[in-house]
Amino acid sequence: MASTDLLTCLQQVANHQLTPEQAAKQVSDTGFDDLAYAKIDTARTQRTGYPEVIYGAGKTAQQIVGIVQAMEKRQQPILVTRVDLEKSAAVQEILPELAYDQTSQTLVRTAHALPAVGNIAIVTAGTSDMRVAEEAAVTAELFGNQVTRVYDVGVAGIHRLFAKLPLIRQANVVIVIAGMEGALTSVVGGLVDRPVIAVPTSVGYGTHLNGLTPLLSMLNSCSAGISVVNIDNGFGAAYNASMINHLVKEEQP
Known part of the structure; x- marks a missing residue:
């Protein structure tokens, strides 16, 4: 426990707002719940402003259930990413309050979600x-952001992008998601005065190399103001975009 938190805790005991037993529990809190197969970071929201998110790939349905139940005791919003349909069904048999979205492959419980501000x-x-895009959208919405979706506006029909530019320019930050050669990122980066977060996807043929080609293209973009996350990492893009969006909102009068 940080010294400022300890001082607050002691003051609450002095003011009879906490019992000595409650204070002792707070002081002895290790900051994580140990489930043997997972250690739930219960202090992450306090440190970073965002709760721990469960990466579902590689975990069994039973493990996901155990982690979710531990997090629910702390009244945190729940987001489980990369969950296939079969595994989601097994989880929902025990936790029917979780909503499954097949496009984004996420399980979500929106109770305790952050209030929405700004726009991404x-x-x-x-x-x-869209699978990667919806992973980003679900994440951003749970973390308290308004989301504008602009899908299927690639450079092969660039007039579609131009028709949506006024809408895109209203956002505080733009996530651009592209496979193939990843050219859309450079185009958008040269047309908006907002931070752009690029996400390469594993969508494409042959020398696309499962997302490596657009990744390198985005990293080598001549447009300034672009940052790049890993292949198919919609969650990571949304996390960064949320931090930017909330900083902008805090600075607005």
Whole structure:
């Protein structure tokens, strides 16, 4: 426990707002719940402003259930990413309050979600990028952001992008998601005065190399103001975009 938190705790005991037993429990809190197969970071919201998120791939349904139940005791919003349909069904048999979205492959419980502020635009080159885009959208919404979806506006039909530019320019930050050669990122980066977060996807043929080609293209973009996350990492893009969006909101009168 940080010294400022300890001082607050002691003051609450002195003011009879906490019992000595309650204070002792707070002081002895290790900051994580040990489930043997997982250690739940219960102090993450306090440190970073955002709760721990459960990465579902590689975990069994039973493990996911155990982690969710531990987090629910702390009254935190729940987000489980990368969960296939079969595993989600097994989890929902025990935790029916979790909502499954097949496109984004996420399980969500929106109770205790942060109130929505600002705006994040999520722009995709093609419909095939929607799985990653929806992972980003679900994450951003749970973390308290308004989301504008602009899908299937890739450079092969660039007039579609131009028709949506006024909408995109209203956002505080733009997430651009593209596979193939990843050209959309450079185009959007040269047309908006907002931070752009690029997400390469594993969508494409042959020398696309499962997302490596658009990753390198985005990293080598000549447009300034672009940052790049890893292949298919919609969650990571939304996390960064949320931090930017909330900073902008805090600075507005």
